[in-house]
Amino acid sequence: MIPNLQSHYGFTRMPFTKDIPVPALFSSAACKEAVARLRWLISARGLGVLTGEVGSGKTVALRAAADGLDASRNTLIYLPNPQVGVRGIHGAVAQALGKAPCFYTAGLIPQVEAALAAETDERGRHVILAIDESHLLTGEQLESVRMMTSHGLDSSSPLTVLLIGQPTLRRRLRVGDMAAFDQRVQLKYAFPVPSLTPAEADGYIRAHLAHAGRTDTLFSDDAVRVIHGHARGMPRAINRLAVTALLAACTENKAIADEKAARTAIAEETAATD
Numbered sequence: 282m283i284p285n286l287q288s289h290y291g292f293t294r295m296p297f298t299k300d301i302p303v304p305a306l307f308s309s310a311a312c313k314e315a316v317a318r319l320r321w322l323i324s325a326r327g328l329g330v331l332t333g334e335v336g337s338g339k340t341v342a343l344r345a346a347a348d349g350l351d352a353s354r355n356t357l358i359y360l361p362n363p364q365v366g367v368r369g370i371h372g373a374v375a376q377a378l379g380k381a382p383c384f385y386t387a388g389l390i391p392q393v394e395a396a397l398a399a400e401t402d403e404r405g406r407h408v409i410l411a412i413d414e415s416h417l418l419t420g421e422q423l424e425s426v427r428m429m430t431s432h433g434l435d436s437s438s439p440l441t442v443l444l445i446g447q448p449t450l451r452r453r454l455r456v457g458d459m460a461a462f463d464q465r466v467q468l469k470y471a472f473p474v475p476s477l478t479p480a481e482a483d484g485y486i487r488a489h490l491a492h493a494g495r496t497d498t499l500f501s502d503d504a505v506r507v508i509h510g511h512a513r514g515m516p517r518a519i520n521r522l523a524v525t526a527l528l529a530a531c532t533e534n535k536a537i538a539d540e541k542a543a544r545t546a547i548a549e550e551t552a553a554t555d
């Protein structure tokens with residue numbers, strides 16, 4: 282917590298952070314749509330692809346969709362970083378299912394298949410494998426993930442697989458050798474640009490402030506408009522600018538962040554990235 286921000290604005294915690302809990306999230310149209318589709322994918326036990334620009338709200342949407350799941354019947358395996366090789370993905374699944382990953386790849390794949398089958402058939406649990414930053418997956422990894430969803434002769438899939446990544450992921454799946462994968466994808470949702478409409482920006486900022494203990498107005502309408510425009514409606518960029526604008530307003534001993542504070546924040550950010 283930046284000390285003078287807290288005392289100046291009387292925040293109970295730092296606003297605009299990534300750990301904002303699900304009940305405090307802002308229900309933007311894009312977020313609602315993504316969550317609804319993820320819930321459908323989970324109920325359909327399918328293979329899905331969720332894409333969006335950096336900071337558009339993908340990981341948050343997964344958190345929100347997972348929040349409503351019955352923990353006694355679902356096992357969510359979340360891989361934040363897929364740069365772990367084919368073994369790494371299978372190893373993480375084995376570990377999450379309580380197995381010590383088999384040392385040899387030839388043994389690891391059937392081990393994971395058996396563990397998934399046991400989880401589904403014996404324990405009646407549904408496994409959801411969510412791989413974040415999936416645009417970084419290699420072709421070999423994608424193929425191994427596809428195989429995981431289609432093992433055995435049983436028509437029902439043992440798990441839901443969700444690939445989350447930047448827009449390049451969708452383009453990659455469309456290329457020739459990925460066609461087999463692409464054909465099996467049951468859900469494709471891309472966060473729109475902007476992720477938050479200009480009309481949603483105010484509610485978004487208020488949701489973060491409310492979670493930090495302030496429910497009154499802390500940003501002028503002009504400040505919100507300027508921040509939303511510069512951030513291109515992307516939540517993470519709005520977070521960053523909003524904090525810097527609050528700091529700028531605080532430095533000038535103002536009660537709210539006005540357009541001047543927002544423009545100072547933009548100028549600082551632009552100077553820092555030049």
Ligand SMILES: Nc1ncnc2c1ncn2[C@@H]1O[C@H](COP(=O)(O)OP(=O)(O)O)[C@@H](O)[C@H]1O
Binds near residue numbers: 337
């Ligand atoms: N619906 C929302 N309500 C509140 N904050 C959000 C929402 N969506 C995104 N955010 C904020 O934006 C940040 C970036 O979202 P995130 O899901 O991590 O983006 P991505 O995974 O697409 O890079 C989050 O850490 C969170 O603070």
Ligand SMILES: [Mg+2]
Binds near residue numbers: 339340341413
């Ligand atoms: Mg993310």
